[in-house]
Amino acid sequence: MxxxxxxxxxxxxxxxxxxxxxxxxxxxxxxxxxxxxxxxxxxxxxxxxxxxxxxxxxxxxxxxxxxxxxxxxxxxxxxxxxxxxxxxxxxxxxxxxxxxxxxxxxxxxxxxxxxxxxxxxxxxxxxxxxxxxxxxxxxxxxxxxxRRVEIPRGAELAGRAVELAASDPEMTSVVRLAEDIGVSTRELQRLSKRFVGVSPLRIIRRYRLQEAALRLREDPGLTVAEVAAELGYADQAHLAADFRTTLGFGARGYREET
CATH class of the missing domain: 2.60.120 (Jelly Rolls)
Structure with missing residues (x-):
């Protein structure tokens, strides 16, 4: 099954x-x-x-x-x-x-x-x-x-936005995400809060941070700067700041721990 x-x-x-x-x-x-x-x-x-x-x-x-x-x-x-x-x-x-x-x-x-x-x-x-x-x-x-119910249109759109953020490592922009699902950024903000619970920017950043952690852990040949560039961070410092804000420690420290 x-x-x-x-x-x-x-x-x-x-x-x-x-x-x-x-x-x-x-x-x-x-x-x-x-x-x-x-x-x-x-x-x-x-x-x-x-x-x-x-x-x-x-x-x-x-x-x-x-x-x-x-x-x-x-x-x-x-x-x-x-x-x-x-x-x-x-x-x-x-x-x-x-x-x-x-x-x-x-x-x-x-x-x-x-x-x-x-x-x-x-x-x-x-x-x-x-x-x-x-x-x-x-x-x-x-x-x-x-217990299946008819999927509300808003939930369907929010689900599509989450899928796009999850599947595209280069997705870093709320504006682009809204365009890709065919709604305004304001509407995306509303749908994201109502059906996901957090903002579209937080959704994007969470998936990019998950991907960064995965690459740092599984590909020791990649530098932190390369991971940051591949995932659309402005620079290595922005990725490091994202790690510290969410995880409480830096990207280099995480790599050393794993």
């Missing part, structure tokens, strides 16, 4: 990551879900693993053993401390996916909101507890498919 994908953006420190993979949703849900992500861990007693993630500019529906949450878009990195054994089954939602939940992402920026979804979590938890992520993905897909 779902196939695993190899997109590694957003993962800042793969060396300390537990079992983790991303799965594509069924075609019928492609307009609502970017992918499912599954994290599983089993750590020795008294050991902990600190996970630092640079999240995508989107919201996530997350099912865990003890809770279900809707996590809004973030303005910084995300920290989670893992202990003992456990798992998390997440859904990276497209703007239309939030319509299924009736949520306003601009109201939950940098927040995790608890949800009561008893008709969903039992099936997902049962599958994950028996170490069957594929079955958990099927259970999630069935639940979402029953």
């Amino acid at each position: 779902s196939s695993e994908i190899g997109d590694r953006r957003g993962i800042l420190y793969p060396r300390v990551l537990p079992r983790f993979h991303r799965r594509m949703p069924p075609a019928a849900l492609a307009g609502y879900v970017s992918w499912y992500w599954i994290s599983q861990w089993d750590l020795p007693e008294e050991e902990e693993s600190v996970q630092r993630i640079l999240p995508f500019p989107a919201s996530n529906l997350v099912v865990e053993r003890e809770r279900v949450t809707l996590s809004g878009p973030t303005t910084g990195i995300s920290h989670q401390v893992l202990t003992a054994d456990g798992w998390a089954f997440g859904v990276l939602l497209r703007p239309a996916g939030l319509c299924i939940l009736g949520a306003r992402p601009d109201e939950i920026v940098d927040q995790q909101v608890p949800l009561q979804l008893d008709d969903l979590v039992g099936a997902v938890r049962e599958c994950m507890d028996r170490d069957d992520p594929a079955a958990a993905a099927e259970a999630m897909s069935e639940w979402l498919a029953l």
